Amino acid sequence: MNFPANEQGTHKLINSSETEIPVYLDFDTQNDIDVAFYPDSGKVGIWGKDINQVYKVKDRVDNYNGE
Numbered sequence: 001m002n003f004p005a006n007e008q009g010t011h012k013l014i015n016s017s018e019t020e021i022p023v024y025l026d027f028d029t030q031n032d033i034d035v036a037f038y039p040d041s042g043k044v045g046i047w048g049k050d051i052n053q054v055y056k057v058k059d060r061v062d063n064y065n066g067e
Contacts, residue, residue, distance in 0.1 A: 015022040033048040037057075045054040 013022070013024060033046065033051070035047075036045045037043075038045070042057050043054050044057055046052075
């Protein structure tokens with residue numbers, strides 16, 4: 001499976017079996033920035049070489065805030 005870092009790559013894994021335990025291996029490279037939006041919790045996550053952070057969207061500021 002391949003989930004590109006774009007809107008078409010959005011994915012969700014669900015185990016609908018009552019008897020089988022899912023086995024899932026996830027790996028990738030951290031060469032580029034990756035961003036994920038979590039609508040249920042109102043958060044956005046940013047991952048990359050020098051960043052690994054999750055923020056609340058409601059705390060956003062203007063692009064020039066503090067400039």
